[in-house]
Every structure is written in structure tokens, then in C-alpha cells.
Amino acid sequence: MHSTHIIIRSDDIDSNGHVRGSQYLNYAVHARWIALAQAGLSVEQLAAAGFGPVELDVSIKYRRELMLGDEIDVETRFEYPSPKFVRVIQSTVRRSDGALAAEVTSLTGLMNLTERKLVDNGVVVWRQFLRRPSVVDLPPVDDRS
Numbered sequence: 001m002h003s004t005h006i007i008i009r010s011d012d013i014d015s016n017g018h019v020r021g022s023q024y025l026n027y028a029v030h031a032r033w034i035a036l037a038q039a040g041l042s043v044e045q046l047a048a049a050g051f052g053p054v055e056l057d058v059s060i061k062y063r064r065e066l067m068l069g070d071e072i073d074v075e076t077r078f079e080y081p082s083p084k085f086v087r088v089i090q091s092t093v094r095r096s097d098g099a100l101a102a103e104v105t106s107l108t109g110l111m112n113l114t115e116r117k118l119v120d121n122g123v124v125v126w127r128q129f130l131r132r133p134s135v136v137d138l139p140p141v142d143d144r145s
Contacts, residue, residue: 001077002038002135004031005095008070019066019101025058028090028104031074040131050113051125056085057107064094064101071095078137083121085109 006027014020046052066072072092079087085107092102110122119125127133134140 001075001137002031002035004034004074004076006030006072006074008066008068008072010068013068017067021060021062024060024062024092024102024104027072027074027092028076028088028106031076031090032088035076035078035136036130039133039135041129046129047113049129051119051129052111052113053108054111054118055106055108059105061103061105062101063103064099066092066094066101072101080123080138083123084118086122086126 008019012019012023072094075091075093077089079089081087086109088104088106088108090104090106091100092104093099094101109118110125111117112119123138126136126138130136130138
């Protein structure tokens with residue numbers, strides 16, 4: 001699991017004084033890219049090789065209100081239900097009391113940008129571009145096979 005610290009800013013809130021719904025998605029995307037960067041991903045190299053990540057499904061479950069100035073941690077966990085898909089589960093946790101504010105779950109794939117279709121074995125491709133795959137919960141390669 002990876003954790004990203006964020007402080008709620010004035011442009012994150014709506015007229016009711018709490019965080020805008022769309023901002024939770026922005027926090028999730030930001031935290032996901034931070035995790036991938038810390039895993040050693042070079043977006044430039046990935047794109048130059050003709051690959052790009054795509055979101056296939058995203059959902060948000062709102063649990064507790066967040067307000068201006070709250071500090072949060074976006075805890076990101078990556079799961080690999082099949083070689084083609086990555087499920088990203090992100091919990092937004094308020095630092096002051098540990099309250100779960102929201103959960104964002106997304107299903108992603110890796111697209112071959114030339115063929116415009118999902119890569120069948122994205123896990124193998126991801127491994128080629130990550131220097132520290134354990135940061136994004138990629139299990140070790142099983143050398144016994």
C-alpha cells in the first residue's frame with residue numbers, strides 16, 4: 001500500500017464549505033501517479049514505447065465530510081485480478097481523527113496506443129517500466145514456472 005499526504009485547499013471546496021465531489025477523483029489520480037513515480041515509472045518511456053494507462057470504471061463512496069484545511073492521506077492499494085486489469089482501491093483518511101472520508105475504486109488497463117486496444121498481459125508490460133514494482137503491490141515474479 002502507498003500513502004500520499006494532501007492538505008485541503010480553498011479551491012478544493014464548494015459553496016457548502018466541503019470538498020467538491022470531483023476533487024476526490026483528483027486526489028485519487030494524483031495519489032496514483034505519485035505511487036507510480038515512486039515505483040520508478042517514466043511516463044515518457046511508457047508513452048515512447050506506445051503504451052498508456054486507461055480507466056475503465058470508477059466509483060466513489062462518500063463516508064465523511066472534509067473541510068478546508070483538513071489534512072488527508074490517500075492510501076492506495078493495487079490489486080491484479082487478471083493479467084489484463086488493475087483494480088486500484090484508494091481510501092481518503094482524515095489525519096486529525098483517522099476518519100475514512102471516501103473510497104475511490106477504479107478498474108484500469110494498459111492500452112497499446114498504436115493498436116488502440118488493451119494489452120492482454122499488462123502486468124508483464126508494467127514490470128518492464130517499474131524499477132520498484134512492490135511500491136504498487138506487484139507480486140514478485142515466480143521463477144518456478
